Structure formats: structure tokens, C-alpha cells
Amino acid sequence: MGLFGKFVYSDGRWTRSAPTAVPFLLVDVHDSGFATVDHRRADAGGGRFFLGYEPRFYFAEVDASDPVDVDAEAEGFAAWAKEATGAELDPAEVLALLASPSGVPPTDEAVELTVDRLAALAGLPPVEWPTEADGYAG
Template sequence: MGFFGTYAYEHGEWKTLAEGELPPLAEPSLWIDIHDSDITSVVYAPVGPGSGVAYLGLTPRTYFENPNASDPTDVLREAAGLAAWWALHNAGDVTAKQAEILGYLASDENPDDFSLDEVQDVEDVDVFVEIKTAQFLTALDLPLPTELSR
């Protein structure tokens, strides 16, 4: 069994929530839901040029092998939205931040094109999405929820 955790960042601090809980949050806010060490759903507001939803690790469409599990992903759009979100709290090169964030985001994959049996020397960050999530939050210049800082 993998790691599960749900957290909301608002007013400069993290709150631990019940699995899947997404209460109304004061903007700007960020909500992350880690599912079984495979998917991190990221919901952010305000959305800027993004849709307000991005994924780390795998997307629900890929993980569940079901095109109805989530909307199709547009990683370029979400990287732009998350970089704009970052710029609300930080001064710096938004274009460079967008490029950095893009490296963390998951895009939809055809499940037939991916097999763990074919992958050699897989990095922990590619197996355990909570590691990628911690790195992603660090890239956003955010503190980590206690459970992810271990």
C-alpha cells in the first residue's frame, strides 16, 4: 500500500485534511491530494492562464486506464498557471519558473505505451510521487507539509 495524504495551503501554512477533502479555500491557495504513491492532484487558485488542476506522477486517465477518470491534461497550460500562481508570492523570472514546473507535471499517457517491466534503474522520484511532490513544492518555494518533510 502506498502513501495517501491530503493537504491545503492557505494563509501561508499547511492544513492536513481528510482523504480527498477539498473545502472552500481563501485565495491564493493550493490543495494537494496524494493517492497511493502514484498520483498527486494539484488544485490551485487563482488559476491565471491554467485550468486550476494539474497532476504529478500519473494522471487519473493514465492510472485508471480510463479516459473519463479526469479531463485531458495540458501540461504547458498548467505550468503557465502554476508559474502565475508562484508569481503572486515571489519575484523572479516567471518564464524560467514555468519551465522548471513543467518538468514535474504529468501528462496523459497511453497505458499500452508504458510498462514498469521495461524500465531499468527507475529513480525513487519516479516511483513514489510523494518525493516528486516534495520537490515540486520546494520548486514553488513553499514549506513542506510535515508528513512530506520526513
């Protein structure tokens, strides 16, 4: 069994609780197979994308999620990172980390590795992942 849990970046730190400020980033990891990433900016703009797999491919159910406009989401995340950390991201670098809209398997074995790469790209501190001894259920 993989990791299940929600991790929130706001106010300059990662927590396992609700966001305390805007901008924020919420990462919801599902069984280490995919992560739903939600981000909000101060102007109420934001977006949602997936890392690992889109749920419609992970669960092999076409209705499990709508297709993601990965180009728009990469641009949106780059804008979020600029506001949240001042990082100047190339949307192409973000795009390379997003779940494939055609279901191509991800490069990373566990989605936590992709989350780590996204956080580093955005200039965020690393997520403190729980260990199995901590209990994976979020």
C-alpha cells in the same frame, strides 16, 4: 498500500483542512501513485493538474480524467507561485514535474517526492507527510 490524503497550503502554512485564504494550493495524494493539484489565485483564476500519473493512465480507464493542457497548467502554476510566494518560476521547470499527457511513467517512485520538489520550486515550506504509524488514510 501508499499514502492517501489531502494537504492544503494557505495562509503561509500546510494543513489537512479546508483552505482558509486565497491564494491556496490543494494537493490530493492517491496511493502515492498520483496527486491532483488544484490552485486558486485571488482573482479566482486557477487550475488543476496531476503529478505522477494522470488518473486515466493510473487506472487504465480513458474516462477517469480529461487530458491536461500541461503547457497552460505550467504557466498557470507559475502565476500562482508569483502571487502566493513571490517566486519567479520558469514554466518549463514546472512542466518537467507534471504528469505526462501521454502516460510516460514518472521519474519519482512515490508522488510525495514530486510534491516536495514542486513545493520547493514554488518557495513553499515542506509538507509534513504522515508516517505509517500515523495511518496513511486521509
